[in-house]
Amino acid sequence: MKIYEQYGRPYLYDHTSHATYDEVTREIADTGTVYSLTKVFVPPTEFAHEAPYCIGIIQLDEANLKITARIKDGIEIGSRVKLDAVENGVYYFSELV
Amino acid sequence: MDVYVSGVGMTPFGKHENKSLKDLLVEAARAALHDADYPRIDAVIVGNFMGGAIYNQEILGAIVVNDLNLGSIPALKVEGACASGGIAIRQAILGILSGEYENVLVVGGEKMKHASTETVTQAINAAMDNQSLEKNSGLTFPAFFGLLANRYFFESGATKKHLAYVAKQNRDYAVNNPLAQFRKPTTIEEVLEAKMITDPLGLFDCSPITDGAASxxxxxxxxxxKLKASVQVSGPTSIQHLDSILKIPAIVESGRKAYTQAGIGPEDLDVVEVHDCFTITQLLAIEGLGFAKELEAWKFIEEGETGLSGKTPLNTSGGLLSRGHPIGATGIAQFIQIVLQLRGQAPNQVDNASLGMAQNLGGTGAYSVIHILERV
Structure with missing residues (x-):
């Protein structure tokens, strides 16, 4: 994963970023720890076909940064996870084994 | 500040199949004008969130002015998600403090029950940043607060049962409120066994979809x-940047500023309404506003401190959870409950209440508005 810093705060370098080319960016490991999670049973219209699904907040290992991501079912707070894929701006994590 | 409340009015909250959004706004406004003994109104400010998105109705300000035959006075609508009502009140106060107006009619309302839960869930999601991982990942408002609840359990030792105590207490209060959406008593067992919306939040942990208006x-x-404080702050629109998701910065900062402005502390308040869009939000507001220590609001409730004879009688209207949550009306309905408490006319009346506070949250912590009122 690539991150950049702005006003001393780290951000993901992704499609939502406002970073310019001269920002400082660095590569970090794709691993982290689950900070919190939930399982959505009642979705909004645009995700109705995917419910139920699990969402977690992941504390990344190599930056003071948490990100919101889809996670596999059965994972708990404190579980070690790794990034599997980034699709359409959504991050997918599964348990690190 | 020399600003006062001269009238209040609201419709019953619930399902109003045969009334339009206009009907509801006008009904609440007429009640407030009657209560105020019909002063000359100089401006109208409307609080509304999704009238355009799910009801295809805007120009609410001018509609209210015309239907109430108020002449050609200025009117506007303000939007701040679930804080739209609180922000509308604050704009009225600022209008009076500016010297431009002497009497401002504030009316908030929402018409939601005609739409499906999926449609409403989607429309409420407009209160998240579209360019955020939270929105893209499929987070809903219940899911956002579900994330907070699971982390709260992890750090505090509280369980789903402690959230159920919040739902049960607010329902017990709503049973006595003739305008509340849910007046049927419930039990801890019923709350715990209800349909799961987003883990760990079940149906009773979530504020309902509601039609209604307040003015x-x-x-x-x-x-x-008399108004003793009027404060509005903005907070982060994304939680993933917070060091702790259990301290919503907008709640904490609005409380700090309101106490400073009023020259009081949380222990001085006789009665309080906080924004309980979910049971967990009530716990975080109790802590963020200083009524209980961090990670201890669940004990504060379990020990009865938010009851009528406790330290801080809280959400005596039934709260968003049981009074109902017609989004644009909510901040105004909270404010009205405090006015009624100070007048000695409230359902679940607190003995001799003289100082009260209403706190209204918008988005996932994007806005927080606080009003402190005093009997004079």
């Missing part, structure tokens, strides 16, 4: 209810 008249001329 107040804010005036320069002295009445028995």
């Amino acid at each position: 107040v008249v804010i005036s320069k001329q002295k009445t028995g209810i």
Whole structure:
């Protein structure tokens, strides 16, 4: 994963970023720890076909940064996870084994 | 500040199949004007969130002015998600403090019950940043607060049962409120066994979809209810940047500023309404506003401190959870409950209440508005 810093705060370098080319960016490991999670049973219209699904907040290992991501079912707070894929701006994590 | 409340009015909250959004706004406004003994109104401010998105109705300000035959006075709508009502009241106060107006009619309302839960869930999601991982990942408002609840359990040792105590207490209060959406008593067992919306939040942990409107008249001329503080702050629109998701910065900062402005502390308040869009949000507000220590609001409730004879009687209207949550009306309905408490006319009346506070949250912590009122 690539991150950049702005006003001393780290951000993901992704499609939502406002970073310019001269920002400082660095590569970090794709691993982290689950900070919190939930399982959505009642979705909004645009995700109705995917419910139920699990969402977690992941504390990344190599930056003071948490990100919101889809996670596999059965994972708990404190579980070690790794990034599997980034699709359409959504991050997918599964348990690190 | 020399600003007063001269009238209040609201419709029953619930399902109003045969009333339009206009009907509801006008009904609440008429009640408030009657209560204020019909002063000359100088401006109308409407609080509304999704009238355009799910009801295809805007120009609410001018509609209210015309239907109430108020002449050609200025009117506007304000939007701040679930804080739209609180922000509308604050704009009225600022209008009076500026010297431009002497009496401002504030009315908030929402028409939601005609739409499906999926449609409403989607429309509420407009209160998240579209360019955020939270929105893209499929987070809903219940899911956002579900994340907070699971982390709260992890750090505090509280369980789903402690959230159920919040739902049960607010329902017990709503049973006595003739305008509340849910007046049927419930039990802890029923709350715990209800349908799961987003883990760990079940149906009773979530505020409902509601039709309704509420209105107040804010005036320069002295009445028995005086504004002691009016504060609005903005907070982060994304939680993933917070060091701890259990301290919503907008709640904490609005509380700090309101106490400073009023020259009081949380222990001085006789009665309080906080924004309980979910049971967990009530716990975080109790802590963020200083009524209980961090990670201890669940004990504060379990020990009865938010009951009528506790330290801080809280959400005596039934809260968003059981009074109902017609989004644009909510901040005004909270404010009205405090006015009624200070007048000695409230359902679940607190003995001799003289100082009260209403706190209204918008988005996932994007806005927080606080009003402190005093009986004079």
